[in-house]
Every structure is written in structure tokens, then in C-alpha cells.
Amino acid sequence: MISDAAVLLWGVASLLGTAVLAIAVSRTPGSGTRLVYGLTLGISAAALLVLAGRILEDPVTPSTAVLPVGLPWIGAHFRLDALSTFFLVVINFGGAMASLYGLGYGSHEPSPHRVLPFFPAFLAGMNLVVLADDAFTFLLSWEFMSLSSWALVIVHHRERENARAGYIYLVMASFGTLALLLAFGLLSGPGGNYTFEAMRAAGPTPLVATFVLALMLLGAGSKAGLVPLHVWLPLAHPAAPSHVSALMSGVMTKVAVYGFIRVIFDLLGEPTWWSSIIVLFFGGLTAVLGILYALMEKDLKRLLAYSTIENIGVIFVSLGLALAFKANAMPSAAALALTAALFHALNHSFFKSLLFFGAGAVLTATGERDMEKLGGLIHRMPQTSFVFLVGCVAISSLPPFNGFVSEWLAFQAVLQSPDLPQWGLKVMVPAVGGLLALSAALAAACFVKAFGITFLGRPRTSAVEHAHEADRYSLAAMFILAALCLLAGILPGFVIDGLSPVTLSLIGSRMPVQMAQPWLSIVPIAESRSSYNGLLVFVFIAISASAAVYVIHRFASHALRRGPAWGCGFADTVPGSQYTGVSFAQPIRRVFGTFVFRATERVEMPAPGETRPARFNLEIHDVIWETLYLPIGKALDFATDHLNHLQFLTIRRYLTLVFLFLIVLLLVLALWP
Amino acid sequence: MALILDLTVQGAQMMLVLLLAPLLTGFIRKVKARLLRRQGPPLIQPYRDLLRLMRKEVVLADNASWLFRVIPYLIFAATWVAAALVPTFATGLKFSWTADLIAIVALLGSARFFLALAAMDVGTSFGGIGASREVMIASLAEPAMLLIVFSLALVAGATQLSTVAAFMGSPQVGLRVSLGMSLIALVMVAIAENARVPVDNPATHLELTMIHEAMVLEYSGRHLAMIDFASFLKLLLYVSLISCVFVPWGLVTAGAGPWSYVLAVVFYIGKLAASGVLLALFETAIAKMRVFRVPDFLGAALMLALLGTLLLFVSRSL
Numbered sequence: 001m002i003s004d005a006a007v008l009l010w011g012v013a014s015l016l017g018t019a020v021l022a023i024a025v026s027r028t029p030g031s032g033t034r035l036v037y038g039l040t041l042g043i044s045a046a047a048l049l050v051l052a053g054r055i056l057e058d059p060v061t062p063s064t065a066v067l068p069v070g071l072p073w074i075g076a077h078f079r080l081d082a083l084s085t086f087f088l089v090v091i092n093f094g095g096a097m098a099s100l101y102g103l104g105y106g107s108h109e110p111s112p113h114r115v116l117p118f119f120p121a122f123l124a125g126m127n128l129v130v131l132a133d134d135a136f137t138f139l140l141s142w143e144f145m146s147l148s149s150w151a152l153v154i155v156h157h158r159e160r161e162n163a164r165a166g167y168i169y170l171v172m173a174s175f176g177t178l179a180l181l182l183a184f185g186l187l188s189g190p191g192g193n194y195t196f197e198a199m200r201a202a203g204p205t206p207l208v209a210t211f212v213l214a215l216m217l218l219g220a221g222s223k224a225g226l227v228p229l230h231v232w233l234p235l236a237h238p239a240a241p242s243h244v245s246a247l248m249s250g251v252m253t254k255v256a257v258y259g260f261i262r263v264i265f266d267l268l269g270e271p272t273w274w275s276s277i278i279v280l281f282f283g284g285l286t287a288v289l290g291i292l293y294a295l296m297e298k299d300l301k302r303l304l305a306y307s308t309i310e311n312i313g314v315i316f317v318s319l320g321l322a323l324a325f326k327a328n329a330m331p332s333a334a335a336l337a338l339t340a341a342l343f344h345a346l347n348h349s350f351f352k353s354l355l356f357f358g359a360g361a362v363l364t365a366t367g368e369r370d371m372e373k374l375g376g377l378i379h380r381m382p383q384t385s386f387v388f389l390v391g392c393v394a395i396s397s398l399p400p401f402n403g404f405v406s407e408w409l410a411f412q413a414v415l416q417s418p419d420l421p422q423w424g425l426k427v428m429v430p431a432v433g434g435l436l437a438l439s440a441a442l443a444a445a446c447f448v449k450a451f452g453i454t455f456l457g458r459p460r461t462s463a464v465e466h467a468h469e470a471d472r473y474s475l476a477a478m479f480i481l482a483a484l485c486l487l488a489g490i491l492p493g494f495v496i497d498g499l500s501p502v503t504l505s506l507i508g509s510r511m512p513v514q515m516a517q518p519w520l521s522i523v524p525i526a527e528s529r530s531s532y533n534g535l536l537v538f539v540f541i542a543i544s545a546s547a548a549v550y551v552i553h554r555f556a557s558h559a560l561r562r563g564p565a566w567g568c569g570f571a572d573t574v575p576g577s578q579y580t581g582v583s584f585a586q587p588i589r590r591v592f593g594t595f596v597f598r599a600t601e602r603v604e605m606p607a608p609g610e611t612r613p614a615r616f617n618l619e620i621h622d623v624i625w626e627t628l629y630l631p632i633g634k635a636l637d638f639a640t641d642h643l644n645h646l647q648f649l650t651i652r653r654y655l656t657l658v659f660l661f662l663i664v665l666l667l668v669l670a671l672w673p
Numbered sequence: 674m675a676l677i678l679d680l681t682v683q684g685a686q687m688m689l690v691l692l693l694a695p696l697l698t699g700f701i702r703k704v705k706a707r708l709l710r711r712q713g714p715p716l717i718q719p720y721r722d723l724l725r726l727m728r729k730e731v732v733l734a735d736n737a738s739w740l741f742r743v744i745p746y747l748i749f750a751a752t753w754v755a756a757a758l759v760p761t762f763a764t765g766l767k768f769s770w771t772a773d774l775i776a777i778v779a780l781l782g783s784a785r786f787f788l789a790l791a792a793m794d795v796g797t798s799f800g801g802i803g804a805s806r807e808v809m810i811a812s813l814a815e816p817a818m819l820l821i822v823f824s825l826a827l828v829a830g831a832t833q834l835s836t837v838a839a840f841m842g843s844p845q846v847g848l849r850v851s852l853g854m855s856l857i858a859l860v861m862v863a864i865a866e867n868a869r870v871p872v873d874n875p876a877t878h879l880e881l882t883m884i885h886e887a888m889v890l891e892y893s894g895r896h897l898a899m900i901d902f903a904s905f906l907k908l909l910l911y912v913s914l915i916s917c918v919f920v921p922w923g924l925v926t927a928g929a930g931p932w933s934y935v936l937a938v939v940f941y942i943g944k945l946a947a948s949g950v951l952l953a954l955f956e957t958a959i960a961k962m963r964v965f966r967v968p969d970f971l972g973a974a975l976m977l978a979l980l981g982t983l984l985l986f987v988s989r990s991l
Contacts, residue, residue, distance in 0.1 A: 375796065376736065376796070378738045378739075378794075379736070382739070389740070393786065396782075396786060397779065398779055398782055398783040398786055399779050399783060404776070404779055408775055408776065408779075411775055411819070411823075411832075414823065415823060415826050415827065415832065417986070418827055418985065418986045418989040419989065423987075426986045426987055426989075427983065427986070427987070429986065430820075430823065430979065430983050430986050431979070431983075433819075433820070433823060433982070434816055434819075434820055434975075434979050434982075437816035437819035437820065438812070438816040440815070440816075440819075441782075441811055441812045441813075441814075441815035442812050444782060444785075444786050444808070444811065444812075444815075445808035445809070445811065445812050448786060448789045448790060448793075448804065448808055449808075451790060452789070452790055452793035452794075452804065456740070456790060456793045456794045456796070457793055457794065457795070457801075458736055458796035528831060529830065529833050529836050530773050530826070530831045530832040530833050530836075531770045531773065531833065532772055532773060532775075532776050533770070533771045536768065536771040536772075537754065537772050537776065537780070540754045540757075540768075540771070541747075541750045541751055542750075544749070544750040544753045545747060545750035548746050548749050548750060548753075548899065552727065552746075552895050552899070555727065556727035556894075556895045556898070557727065557728050557729060557730055557731075557894065557895065559729075559730030559731065559894075560730060560731045560733060560894075561730055561731070561732050561733070562732075562733050562734075562735050563732050563733070563735065564734065564735060565734035565735070565736070565795045565796070565797050565891060566732075566734070566797075566890060566891055567795075567797035567798070567799060567890070567891075568799060568890065570797075570798075572797070572798070575796065577798055578796045578797070578798065579793070579798060579800070579801020579802065579804075579805065583801065583805065584801060584804070584805045585805070586805060587805050587806050587808075587809035587964070588805075588808070588809050588812060590965060590968075591809060591812070591813070591968045
């Protein structure tokens with residue numbers, strides 16, 4: 001009997017085979033595109049079937065496989081346990097949906113030979129990271145995933161922005177991998193125990209654990225988009241073709257979350273309580289800053305990328321809570337917080353993929369990503385706008401959709417925390433709860449803007465007037481995701497119960513069995529008296545809305561007349577006079593932006609008699625980029641400039657340098673205690 | 674039999690909020706008018722307005738989309754469900770566990786989300802100005818509200834509103850500073866959420882100062898009736914919420930006799946009237962503030978709520 005891990009490795013191998021095949025067929029655009037996306041769709045679906053069988057039968061017993069590749073005498077270890085099963089579901093479902101979408105969307109790609117080979121390779125890389133069971137395989141797959149996604153980011157490399165995005169992504173990805181390399185180096189110790197099993201058994205010292213946590217926050221955090229390591233994400237994610245953007249935002253960030261959970265919750269053993277403070281701090285910061293950046297954005301895909309940063313912040317807040325509870329031996333609360341984090345990861349992969357697909361459909365239809373040039377698309381693309389609206393409602397965590405459920409679980413986890421003994425956490429947790437609530441409210445504002453400016457109102461440019469509905473493959477992918485957003489929102493108990501093996505294996509506890517609750521309600525912990533029932537809320541809204549419609553149509557007037565918009569009697573015929581995204585964000589910019597972005601608004605009035613128009617100047621600073629990255633860049637420039645002349649020395653001087661260095665090394669050795 | 678009784682009480686509650694909501698608004702208008710030494714419209718004027726609006730034809734802007742026509746019903750349904758989940762005269766209703774206080778706040782958030790979208794649908798500047806200001810207010814009011822929910826939940830041990838109300842009515846709850854802070858913050862949030870003076874003026878006729886009214890400017894006829902009804906319901910919801918948490922006396926628990934139900938309803942109407950008079954007094958005594966003073970007002974509510982929660986977290990170990 002071949003193990004599940006081996007079956008999935010065959011899946012990875014066939015994805016790699018597809019990548020090779022894609023090099024051959026990508027010269028014949030139409031059929032080649034369909035063949036490649038058809039194959040990736042089939043492979044991802046098959047992997048999902050294997051995983052589904054595993055979840056239904058026995059998700060706990062790990063399934064392993066060893067391949068005689070990699071480092072000599074060590075080989076490559078692979079393992080499939082509850083945690084990796086969950087993340088593989090996220091990856092392969094995201095992969096399947098992106099492939100389905102790609103079947104239609106891919107035909108609009110001007111340079112398919114730059115996309116097709118890397119798309120299956122990217123999927124294979126992500127699968128491998130989650131399957132890996134030793135440090136070498138993990139890092140190799142991680143780097144493979146980074147590089148294949150980098151190739152997809154610079155598909156349209158002739159555009160200036162994309163080249164810059166690719167460069168910054170490459171630098172940040174290398175930096176992240178370096179941090180991971182050091183983290184695993186510390187974990188494996190001087191003996192070089194590269195397998196995760198040995199690391200788990202070794203039990204690191206507190207000092208090592210501290211360094212590993214810091215390095216994981218740098219390594220996995222930079223891939224996930226934790227502030228202040230997020231700078232590459234809003235550049236790189238939108239630069240790729242939209243289905244790849246969906247994969248990068250919806251799925252690859254989850255792989256980073258997986259890496260973090262694997263090391264911190266699994267390999268490091270018992271956490272210390274203050275490590276949770278660091279995670280909570282960066283999580284809260286990321287959530288609020290991410291969504292504020294998104295609110296200031298006018299490029300639709302970049303807005304979505306910034307909102308990914310916010311959601312990563314929410315996930316890390318829940319992870320921080322889980323760490324705090326785990327360190328204080330409160331297993332049921334820790335299981336609640338971890339479930340909230342994983343549930344949100346799943347939800348985010350649903351609605352963020354959906355929204356990026358929608359943005360891709362808008363991009364294909366109009367050729368525009370700039371929201372200020374769109375508007376009124378609801379008339380031209382009714383189906384796309386409907387599913388995009390579902391995504392917007394879900395991501396704004398509004399009931400009865402799925403985003404609300406994970407937000408609700410996170411809030412319930414916050415409410416478990418007054419029993420934490422440490423004062424630091426007592427002060428930190430309510431503040432972070434407030435930040436979580438703030439980011440949820442700002443997310444709603446952000447997606448009112450995203451939907452309202454793009455799809456509602458009057459068309460702002462002629463690009464919109466020739467827009468057409470998306471093709472049927474794209475629509476199918478989006479409708480499936482929208483349906484799942486609703487289903488996971490009204491039947492959250494299934495998902496929570498499905499996550500219980502993960503929390504059992506990492507924390508040793510689980511949330512109460514939700515299926516045992518009456519009427520499919522969900523409850524956070526056994527002794528709690530709080531509950532939420534998405535299904536009944538949905539049914540009640542449906543019933544009362546239909547009752548209202550019935551009463552109105554039975555007793556009220558049916559008369560309806562179309563006329564020009566009222567607008568208080570001001571007949572404005574210029575679509576340019578509508579509210580734009582920038583003006584929509586103005587009140588929030590005045591409240592938060594003056595502090596966070598040092599935003600300034602100035603109106604330049606012409607002197608009396610002058611004929612030039614008045615101008616409105618808005619200045620926004622990306623404070624993190626300006627205070628953190630620009631100085632580093634400048635220091636690097638300075639250092640390289642001044643070290644440059646080292647390349648033009650005479651042989652005598654080189655020999656002197658070598659000699660001096662040797663003496664310094666010997667001195668160090670002699671003086672080392 | 675018990676099930677039928679439960680369902681009857683639940684249904685009675687849903688109908689009661691529907692019936693009383695316009696009356697509360699009419700009552701507040703009447704009291705405000707009397708305070709200004711005017712005669713004021715009759716108490717039942719809001720009902721008449723609703724009926725009149727329903728009988729009128731709808732004038733729809735040329736480019737209004739399907740969303741614009743669906744949204745009034747969605748807003749009404751979400752607000753009605755939320756209002757029906759707040760204990761008015763009885764706790765422990767059949768379906769009170771369906772959604773807790775967090776979900777009620779989020780349901781109102783859904784209603785607001787859709788209202789802001791409706792405002793942007795036609796593409797007039799007034800809609801945009803209303804929507805952008807509304808989300809600015811919400812971005813501060815919603816976190817404040819959630820922090821208030823945290824405080825209440827920490828005191829009562831659950832986010833279930835029925836449980837909170839029952840706990841607040843029991844002798845276990847003492848005088849707490851954090852509850853006082855929550856009450857003040859909740860009143861401030863309620864004023865902002867219901868577009869009352871000093872945040873917004875429900876009776877304004879000056880377009881540039883409008884927030885809520887600017888968003889519904891393009892609505893007419895039965896659609897406007899639905900939206901107006903929803904805002905009446907929302908006001909009633911907040912008044913019931915404040916009174917069931919901070920004035921929890923006179924609530925009946927499930928399984929009481931029929932007379933106690935009648936008594937509880939009378940109590941409830943009394944509470945509504947008292948809050949109506951207080952709100953009218955407050956609105957008459959204060960002037961509307963500039964839009965960009967509102968963040969300070971709501972920021973104060975947010976800080977109060979946060980302080981209240983912090984105090985609870987910290988005092989847990991003392």
C-alpha cells in the first residue's frame with residue numbers, strides 16, 4: 001500500500017512534468033494554455049481527493065516518505081500530518097481554482113510562454129514546502145517556490161514598475177530565506193540534525209528559542225507580509241497575472257503562515273509567554289497599517305494586496321493569542337485561538353482569490369487597474385460584480401459570510417484572556433483586541449470604496465463603456481468561491497470540527513464538538529454561554545427580507561419611473577464630478593493619515609486676476625519605506641561606492657591584506673577563551 | 674405547548690419592535706417640538722409618512738442598478754433581525770442564542786455597508802460625501818462598540834445579550850467604574866450610529882451638513898419607506914440595548930405567567946418613553962458639531978471603552 005505522502009509526491013512530480021511539458025507547448029498559445037491549466041486543475045483536484053479521503057478516515061496518523069535525493073546520507077524526508085493536510089487543502093484548492101480561472105483568463109495572456117512553465121512549478125513548490133520534513137528539503141522547496149513565483153512576477157518585465165517589483169521581491173525573498181536558513185541552523189544544532197523529528201526531540205534552550213522566534217518572524221514574516229517587512233508584497237502580488245496574484249496572496253502567504261506554525265508551535269516545544277507579546281504586537285500593527293495603506297490605494301490590485309497584509313495581521317494576532325494561552329497552560333483557549341487563525345487562513349484564501357479573480361476580470365474587460373478610471377461596471381459586468389460584492393462582504397467580516405465567523409472566534413479568544421497571569425499580556429491583549437476591531441471596521445470602509453468606486457456610479461472613462469462580461473471558466477471559478485464564502489459562513493461547525501485534529505496535535509486540546517450543538521450553532525469553549533448561528537441568521541435575514549418584499553408588493557404602489565438623478569436639483573453631467581477613491585478616503589485620511597502617512601492637503605489658489613486654475617495638492621508619505629528602507633539603501637550605496645577601489649589594488653597590497661587578515665584570525669583564536 | 678408559547682413570545686417581540694419603532698421617533702419629535710414651544714406633528718406622523726411613501730411611485734435615477742433596488746430590503750431585514758435579537762421585555766427568548774452582541778453589531782455593520790454602497794450607486798457627489806463620512810464615523814464607532822461589548826462580556830461572562838441582561842439584573846453585579854465608562858461610551862456611540870445631534874442632524878435641510886440624509890438622497894417611494902423604517906428600528910434597537918443592559922429591571926424570564934409579560938411590556942414602553950425624553954432634552958440643549966470634530970467625539974468614546982476594558986482585564990487578578 002503506497003502511503004498518502006508518496007501519492008502526493010507523485011502529484012508534485014506530475015506538476016513538475018507539466019512544467020516541462022509547458023515549455024514545449026507554450027508556443028502554441030490556445031491549446032497549450034488549455035492543456036497546461038487543464039492538467040494542473042486535474043492534478044490539484046486529485047490531490048484534494050486524496051486529502052479529503054485522509055481527513056475523513058484518519059487525519060492524525062502521520063504518513064511519511066523518504067526520497068534518496070538531497071544531501072548525501074540524509075535524503076529528502078516528507079511527512080503528512082494534520083497541520084500539513086490542512087495547508088495542502090488550502091494550496092491545492094487555491095491551485096485548482098486558479099487553474100480553472102486560468103483556463104479562460106490565460107487566453108488573454110500576451111506572453112504565455114513566460115507564464116505556463118512557471119505556474120505548475122509554483123504549485124509544486126508550495127506543495128513541497130508543506131510536505132517537507134527536514135530543513136534541507138524545506139529550504140530548497142521554499143526557495144523553489146520563491147523563485148518560480150518571482151518568474152511569474154516579472155512576466156511583463158518590460159513595464160518599469162514590474163521590473164522594480166521583481167527586484168525588490170528578489171531581495172526580500174533572499175533575505176527571508178537567509179533568516180530561515182539561520183533559524184534552521186540554530187534548531188539543528190552543532191550535530192546537524194536536519195530532520196524535523198530530531199529537532200522536535202532536541203528541545204532548544206530558551207536562548208536558542210528566542211533567536212529562532214526572531215528569525216522566523218523575519219523569514220516567514222517577510223514572505224507573509226508582516227509590517228515592516230511587507231514592502232515587496234504590494235508591488236509583487238499585483239504585478240503577476242491575476243490568477244497568480246490570487247495564488248500569491250491567497251495561498252503563498254498561507255505557506256508562510258504554515259512555516260511559522262510548524263516551527264514555533266511544533267518544533268520549538270513549549271513557548272515562553274513573552275514571545276506571544278512580540279507576535280501580538282506585530283500582528284496588531286500589521287492589521288491596522290495594512291488596511292490603512294489599502295484605503296489610500298487607488299490601484300485595485302494593490303488595494304487587494306494591502307488588504308492581504310491586514311488579514312495576515314489578523315492571523316498573526318490569533319496565533320499570538322494561541323501562543324499566550326499555550327504558554328500559560330490554557331489548552332481550550334489556545335485551541336480556540338489557533339482555530340480562529342487557521343479558519344481565517346482558509347477564509348482568506350477563499351475571498352482573496354475571489355477578489356483577485358474579479359480584479360483580473362475587470363482588467364481584461366477594461367485594461368485598467370486604476371479605480372479612478374473605472375466606475376459603473378455593474379451595468380456592463382453584472383455577474384462579476386455580484387461575485388465581487390460577495391467577496392467584499394465576506395472580507396469585511398459581515399454576517400452571515402465566512403469572514404465574520406473567524407473574526408468572531410478571534411474576539412471570543414480575546415475574551416478568554418483576562419485569566420492570563422502576566423501583566424504584560426493583560427495590558428496588551430485588550431489593546432490588540434481594539435486594534436482588531438479597528439481593522440475590521442476599516443476593512444469594511446476599504447471594501448465599500450473598492451466596490452463602490454469600481455463597480456458603482458457612472459463610468460469615468462471610455463474604457464468602461466466597452467467592457468464585457470468575463471468568460472465562463474472565470475465566472476465558474478468565482479461563483480464556486482463565492483458559494484464557499486457563504487457556505488463556510490453559515491455552516492462553520494464543519495470547518496471547526498475539521499480543524500480539530502490540527503489543534504489536537506499542536507496543542508493537545510480542541511474546540512468543543514460543534515456538530516453536537518443544537519441547530520448547528522457554534523460555541524467557542526465548552527463552559528461558555530456564547531454562541532453564534534450563521535445558518536439561522538442567514539435564514540432570518542432571508543425570511544424577513546422576503547416578508548418585507550411580499551408586504552411591499554402586496555400592499556404598496558408598484559409605480560416606478562426612471563428619471564435623471566436628483567442630486568438636490570444639481571444636474572451634473574460630467575462623470576468626473578463624482579466622488580473618486582481618493583476623495584472617498586479623505587475623511588479617514590484626515591483622521592488617521594495625518595499621523596500614519598504624514599498626509600498633507602494644500603489648496604493653491606491663484607491670485608485675483610490670474611487665469612490658472614486652483615490646484616489641490618495631496619502629499620502622502622510611505623513612512624516605513626522612507627524611514628527604514630531608504631536609509632538602508634543609501635548606506636549600501638555609500639559602502640559599495642567606498643569599497644569599490646578595493647578592486648583596483650596592486651598585488652602587493654592584496655598580499656598585505658591577506659596577511660593582515662590572517663594575523664587577525666590567529667589573534668582571535670589565541671585570545672578566544 | 675411550551676414551544677408554541679416560546680415562538681409566540683419571539684414573534685410578539687419581532688412585531689413589537691416593528692410597531693413601536695416609528696412611535697418612538699414620533700415621540701422624540703413631539704417632545705423636541707414641545708421643548709421648542711412648537712405644537713409639533715402628531716405622535717403617529719411617522720406611520721403616516723411611511724404609508725404615504727409606500728403609496729407613492731418610485732422615481733429611480735436613470736443609471737441606478739439592480740443593487741440600488743435590492744438594498745432597501747436588505748437593510749431593513751438586517752436591522753429588523755438585529756432589533757429582534759435584543760431583549761426588549763423578556764430575556765431567554767427561543768432564538769436569542771442565534772446571535773450574540775458581536776453578531777448584532779456586525780449585522781448593523783452589514784446594513785451600513787449596503788447603505789454606503791447604495792449611496793455610491795447613482796454617482797452623485799452627495800451620495801459620495803455621505804458614504805465617505807459615514808464610513809469614517811463607523812471606523813471609529815464600531816471598534817468603540819466592540820470594546821464596550823468586551824467590557825460587558827467580561828463582567829457577565831458571555832457575549833450573549835440575554836445572559837448579559839439577566840446578569841446585570843441579578844444582585845451579583847456591583848457598581849463598577851468600567852461599567853460606568855461603558856455606559857457613557859455606549860450612549861456616545863448610539864448617538865453617532867443613529868445620526869442624531871451633535872453628530873448629524875436628522876431634520877437637516879442643508880445638504881452639505883448631511884451624512885445619513887445625503888446617502889438616501891436618491892431614494893423615493895417604497896424604497897425610502899424601507900430605509901426610514903430601518904433607521905427607526907435602529908434607534909429603537911439602541912434604546913432597548915442600553916435599557917436592557919443598564920436598566921435591566923422589569924424584564925421577564927422565559928416561562929413566566931401571561932400577566933408578567935403584559936407588565937414587562939408596559940415597563941418596556943415606560944423605559945422607551947424615558948429615554949425618548951432624555952434624548953430630546955439632550956438634542957435640544959446641544960448644537961451640532963462640525964464633521965471633523967466628530968472623530969474627537971468618537972475618539973473619546975473609543976478611549977473610554979478601551980479604558981473600561983483595560984480596567985476589567987487588570988482588576989481580574991486583584
